[in-house]
Amino acid sequence: MPMNVLVVLAHPEPQSFNGHLARRAATAMTTGGNSVRLSDLYAEDFDPCEAPRHFRSPRDPARFDPQAEQRHAWDMKSLAEDVQRHIDDVLWADLVILQFPLWWFGVPAILKGWMDRVFVYGGLYTSSRQHDTGVCCGKKILFSVTTGSPAAACAYNGREGETALHLWPLMYAFRYIGFSVLQPFVFHGVRGGLAGAAADAQRQRLLAVEDDYIRALSGIQARPGIPFNREEDWDEADTLKPGAPVYSPFIRHRRVLDLTDSPGRQ
Numbered sequence: 308m309p310m311n312v313l314v315v316l317a318h319p320e321p322q323s324f325n326g327h328l329a330r331r332a333a334t335a336m337t338t339g340g341n342s343v344r345l346s347d348l349y350a351e352d353f354d355p356c357e358a359p360r361h362f363r364s365p366r367d368p369a370r371f372d373p374q375a376e377q378r379h380a381w382d383m384k385s386l387a388e389d390v391q392r393h394i395d396d397v398l399w400a401d402l403v404i405l406q407f408p409l410w411w412f413g414v415p416a417i418l419k420g421w422m423d424r425v426f427v428y429g430g431l432y433t434s435s436r437q438h439d440t441g442v443c444c445g446k447k448i449l450f451s452v453t454t455g456s457p458a459a460a461c462a463y464n465g466r467e468g469e470t471a472l473h474l475w476p477l478m479y480a481f482r483y484i485g486f487s488v489l490q491p492f493v494f495h496g497v498r499g500g501l502a503g504a505a506a507d508a509q510r511q512r513l514l515a516v517e518d519d520y521i522r523a524l525s526g527i528q529a530r531p532g533i534p535f536n537r538e539e540d541w542d543e544a545d546t547l548k549p550g551a552p553v554y555s556p557f558i559r560h561r562r563v564l565d566l567t568d569s570p571g572r573q
């Protein structure tokens with residue numbers, strides 16, 4: 308069945324491997340009979356900072372409350388033009404592909420800021436519309452990610468920490484607004500600054516995994532999803548019920564490590 312596919316690219320260099328992957332994905336999905344939009348955040352110079360300047364008819368000009376202003380602008384249909392355009396793209400899409408490099412164990416700032424501004428409170432989520440009842444229920448999201456570090460260092464026992472865990476908060480944000488999160492595609496060991504034989508060897512290796520990726524896109528409907536706790540797993544205090552399944556070390560039955568000091572913690 309043809310889909311509406313939105314490819315979002317977060318990389319400053321069009322000739323980068325990330326830029327290349329975004330264009331290849333867009334072409335492959337178009338060839339597969341889908342409607343495709345490619346959103347290049349750097350190319351449009353997307354402003355990632357949520358700030359008062361984006362709200363032309365503020366609810367309270369004296370004190371900026373981001374969520375209150377977002378809700379007000381959504382209700383008044385006065386969102387910034389770029390935010391409205393990106394929301395329209397997200398609501399149009401059946402599948403969103405996010406293409407980005409892992410930067411400091413997370414997403415590049417432009418992509419985080421895209422989420423801060425585009426996932427508008429009152430519009431893309433509310434207190435009653437999130438997770439299983441989220442606005443984006445029925446839509447799928449695929450992260451296509453590159454890391455500079457090799458696969459072994461990004462494994463569960465690797466020195467970089469497990470990439471899947473670095474991506475988990477991001478996956479959860481999309482789950483929060485209702486998306487079904489597909490198993491991410493991660494290209495490890497994408498190193499810059501190589502020359503000669505080392506550069507050739509990397510190019511050959513990446514060509515092979517790139518083909519795997521394009522094949523995975525053609526079978527995207529069958530790609531497994533990331534499991535998350537469902538509504539029935541939570542008690543009144545929004546904590547995990549005894550016996551509820553655990554899908555992530557972020558949400559579990561027993562404390563594994565006590566890393567923070569929380570004054571007044573009950």
Ligand SMILES: Cc1cc2nc3c(=O)[nH]c(=O)nc-3n(C[C@H](O)[C@H](O)[C@H](O)COP(=O)(O)O)c2cc1C
Nearest residue numbers: 323324325408409410411412453454455456497499
């Ligand atoms: C600001 C910055 C932070 C980075 N942080 C990480 C990191 O946390 N983990 C990692 O494996 N690679 C890191 N890298 C390397 C990039 O992930 C790598 O260069 C990129 O995936 C290669 O893709 P490209 O050729 O399309 O840029 C970082 C690179 C930059 C510029």
